Amino acid sequence: MSTGAAPEVRPRTRLPRTSPSEQGVDARGVDAFLDAVEALPGVELHGLQVLRHGAVVAEGWWAPYGPERPHLLYSVSKSFTATALGFAVAEGLVDLDAPVLSYFPELDADVTDERSRRTLVRHVAAMASGHREETIERALQDPSGDVVRGFLRLPPEAEPGTLFCYNQPCTYSVAAIVQRASGQGLVEYLRPRLLDPLGVGEVGWVRDGSGREIGFSGLHATTEDVAALGQLHLAGGLWAGGRLLSGEWVEEATRSHADTSEHPDADWQLGYGFQFWRSRHGYRADGAYGQFALVLPEQDAVVAITSQSTDTQALLEAVWEHLLPALSDPRLPADAAQREQALRERLAAAQLPPVPDAGGDLPQGGFRPARGSEPASLSALRVEGEEVVLVDSGEELRLAVGRGRWAGTGPLAVSGSPSRLDVVFAETPHRLHLRLEERTGEFHGAWRTAPLHAPALSRLRSPLPGRG
Incomplete structure (x- = not known):
């Protein structure tokens, strides 16, 4: 990884808008996707943006959700944390091959297990600390209140780097390392490097009792902020004609570092990078209840979704079945302009179904x-x-x-x-x-x-x- 100073602040740049046909996208596929998800009992869309060649070709929000309203992203937060790590590595603040413990020397006497002491930054970035199950509840019980201390005092069952386990303290440790090495909170550190250049406005990030942003979850940002993160990675770290993030880092963060083949769902079996999941098509930032930045290099496309979904595999299946063909240079229909207008009107009128008004007064x-x-x-x-x-x-x-x-x-x-x-x-x-x-x-x-x-x-x- 190259080292260097933090990039200079560039003017905020939001994503350009075009019609689907201008980017070779068939609006019929977007319509078919909307039809499919409306029929899925476990899927409720809140926000959708479809990008091709760096431009938004379709977007909508289901009232009372809206384009400027922040949305809790759950584990999409992890991908923002990983991006902070990428900047810190490029600036020489963090070494992927350094032990996690080396960034917290005050814990040296408390952490005696040799596997814990051998756990490297790259291991926690890839959810490969050697633990066989989630450790967040046990780490939170540490009497010091320090999640990093609680985590490092839990002996891994396997050698670090050999075993994948989705484990929140891994990401918490990544976030804590960036905060310790930079002397700044995550939002403060990311503001000039990522958030301002991408045009991201105010964001909220849940903090713990120590004042640290928790890293593994808790970020509230807009659907377009999610789309912009996806587009930045799709473009290999380039944004608005300049480089924000190392292309080498993007490649490293989005390739598989850990075997996830035992997962029961197809789109979770293809490996895990540095806080990104590999998918059957491309890779993704992925948060609970259907928060996604789907990055599709073969289609030069990004799909950003905020939602309340319990059947997230079915949501991804609908993307693969309907959106993917529409983003793959299909033959456009002769009435493309009319179909696009109908799609825009449909998305502009989207809302969650309100409670039916049965008449009568509310019981007082x-x-x-x-x-x-x-x-x-x-x-x-x-x-x-x-x-x-x-x-x-x-x-x-x-x-x-x-x-x-x-x-x-x-x-x-x-x-x-x-x-x-x-x-x-x-x-x-x-x-x-x-x-x-x-x-x-x-x-x-x-x-x-x-x-x-x-x-x-x-x-x-x-x-x-x-x-x-």
Whole structure:
């Protein structure tokens, strides 16, 4: 890897927009993809951008989600962390072949296991620390509160570098190394090197009690930010006519370093790079519940998806079946312009289905949680006129209820009927279903997908600077 100073800050450059046919893309394939995912019970799109030859050819957001709204990316955060590592390696701040422990000399006396002491930066970057199972819960129990210490004090069962295991403290350690070596937080370090040049605005990244961005998850950014990261890697580190990231690093980060063939799903069996998964077509940044930057070198294309999806393999299958042929220089139809206009109109009108308006007034007054209601922290609910008040973790959230529509312009949106309320936490993938039982005075809450970080409901949003 070459070394050198941090790149100079370039003006923010967002992705150009063109029609699909200008880039040799068949709009019929995008339409077919939308039809397919709408029929999948385990897939709910929130944002979509399709790029070819560096330009956006189709994009849409499903209200109450929108293009400027940050979205919790879950493990797509890992790929941003790996990119920070790439910059740190290029600047000579971090050595891939140095032991992880060497960046935390204060832990030297605490870490006695020889395998832990032999764990290199490249091993944790590739999820190959030698542990056979996820260690995050055990690492968090370290009495010091230091996840790196907790992780390094857990003896690996195999030699580092020989065994793949998806293990959050590996990425946490990568993030901590970059933060230690640079003397900056991840966002601060990435701002002039990656975020500003790519046109990324304010982002929020969940931090732990030590003040570190956790690295393995917690980044809230827009669908276009995800697309831009994918495009940067597709272009081998080039952006807006200049080089941001080492081409050698991009190649190294996106090739397979670890055997994942035992995974039950086809698109998770093809190997793992430095915080990127190999796919049957290209490679990807991949986050829980269907957050993706799909990088397709053969098609010179990127597909960015933010969603709430439990069947992510089915979502990828729909991309391969419908989008991939449309991105592979198909013969365009004679009525391409009309089809593209219809696609634009379809995407512009996209929204999540609101709760059907059954008529009648919302039941007024207070409700207590039924047995087994989620989340356990939601201790009471009141309906006052056309508003619902959620009492959670000692705080009150007062929300307008939309009837046959979504109400709310902030990070929460609500749609409801006399017996049901849906609350969308629109800076995350998550939706809470609330069923009201007027006869018993109880409510029953159920997550469509449970948050993997479980803060108070008022904190289920981007931790943007300045927010309480």
